[in-house]
Amino acid sequence: MSTVPDLLDFDGLLDDAEREVRTRVRAFVDERVKPSIADWYDRAHFPVELVPELAALGLLGMHLSGYGCPGRSAVEYGLAAMELEAGDSGLRTFVSVQGSLAMSAIHKHGSEEQKQRWLPSMARGEAIGCFGLTEPNSGSDPASMTTFARRDGDDWVLNGAKRWIGLASIADVAVIWAQTDEGVRGFLVPTDTPGFTATPIAPKMSMRASIQCDIALSDVRIPADAQLPEARGLRAPFSCLNEARYGIGWGVIGAARDSYETALAYAGQRMQFNQPIASFQLTQSKLVDMALEIEKAQLVALRLGRLKDAGRLAPHQISVAKLSNTRAAIAVAREARTILGGNGVSAEYSPMRHAANLESVRTYEGTDEIHTLVLGAHLTGIPAFRSVTEGEKR
The missing domain is CATH 1.20.140.10 (Butyryl-CoA Dehydrogenase, subunit A, domain 3)
Structure with missing residues (x-):
């Protein structure tokens, strides 16, 4: 009896490199995730110990190029996401938040210095990022966000709150989106900056083997070069x-x-x-x-x-x-x-x-x-x- 449905020969639409990625990630999930996921889910534990292994598999910033990123195709990244979520949505969410949100923001909108500082270490799993857009009262309508960044001399000072932010309590850097006098802008905030607090949300009935947090920003002072220079507006x-x-x-x-x-x-x-x-x-x-x-x-x-x-x-x-x-x-x-x-x-x-x-x-x-x-x-x-x-x- 066949287990994996392939009624239309989907495999025949993939090339050797794509099938190799899928096979490699599926083996990792079978060996390292499925035996333990029920326990992790029950205990609401995210297996941060797997992050170095995910990096070694080339899954962090997988579809980005340069700066130590793997530079794989969109299809290869998609197949990897499919195999990770066969283990648990929380595992695919980690890879998504790290690569498609935090690393992508830096890769798309950051300065050369920001890219050099963060992307190689994030691709290696040595630094973790999060992406702070959603707020307690601003989800589907991010234009209504109230987090605000004001200029103070050469610095920016951020005040506000974010909610349902994946990985925030274990992150090293947060991509924070805030209103300014010139519209919405993005900022890179090291999470050890005074005034930055991330608190895991619990209890949850879903995504238990994953981390989502509330973020509080209280007079968080960051230098001018913490702004993402190419990020302008909600686009x-x-x-x-x-x-x-x-x-x-x-x-x-x-x-x-x-x-x-x-x-x-x-x-x-x-x-x-x-x-x-x-x-x-x-x-x-x-x-x-x-x-x-x-x-x-x-x-x-x-x-x-x-x-x-x-x-x-x-x-x-x-x-x-x-x-x-x-x-x-x-x-x-x-x-x-x-x-x-x-x-x-x-x-x-x-x-x-x-x-x-x-x-x-x-x-x-x-x-x-x-x-x-x-x-x-x-x-x-x-x-x-x-x-x-x-x-x-x-």
Whole structure:
């Protein structure tokens, strides 16, 4: 009985280098993550001890070039994200926050000195970054952020608060987005700067093997050269968010696939009425539906990856994958849980953990509603939400 669904020969669409990345990361997840993830999730423990291994695999800033970054393709990065999330969304989130958000912000918008200072050590896993955009009262509408940076002589002084910031309590540097007299700007804030406080959010019902924090900024004084010189307006953080959203479009497929594989293996072994439940028509119907959704999601993600590698990926296309693939992954995880019956609520099996994690994934980097409106605006030419603010114009 096949475990990994490949009804359409998806493997045949990949080249040798892409398959090698996928195989290598899948082996790491099988050996180093899956045996322990139930315990980590139960204890709300993020395995920071794996960071050097993730760096050695070339997964930190994987799709960035120069400054010690691996410089791999968008498709290779996507396949790696898929395999990491087959272990747990928290692991893929770490790689996403580190590479697609914090490192990407520095790579896209930083000065040469900032790039030289931070990117090589972050690629090696010796420094960890976080990305502070969301606030307690500013999520889908970041233009309403109230964190403010004011000039004081040659320095900047930051005051405000951020919420749901991944990795902040273990980070060495925070990319903080703040209003200024000249619009939204980005700043690199070493986390040992006086006035910077990161507090992990607990308890959580989702993403338990991951770190999300509240950040308090109280008269945080940083030098003028801490500003990201090329970051002007909200388009700057949005460009980083699109990198993360692209990875999510791939990553959620891993959670769906692991849920499917778990359900398929269980159905082949679980005996009821003197036969395995895999022999029942209703069970087979569920398995087929799950496999079809995974196949479709893979094709969507691969198309985006090819477009990205060709330099032709548009933001609304990223919304297609983030919205559609995350919806599909949640449906697969929930359906897989039903095949497990009562055993599905046990930590021994992954689908319920994946389903809980995916509720967070569908919210961060743009909720279902926001991506629906992005696509609605693209289809109709009529924005149904405030899409351009004065802060973005500046």
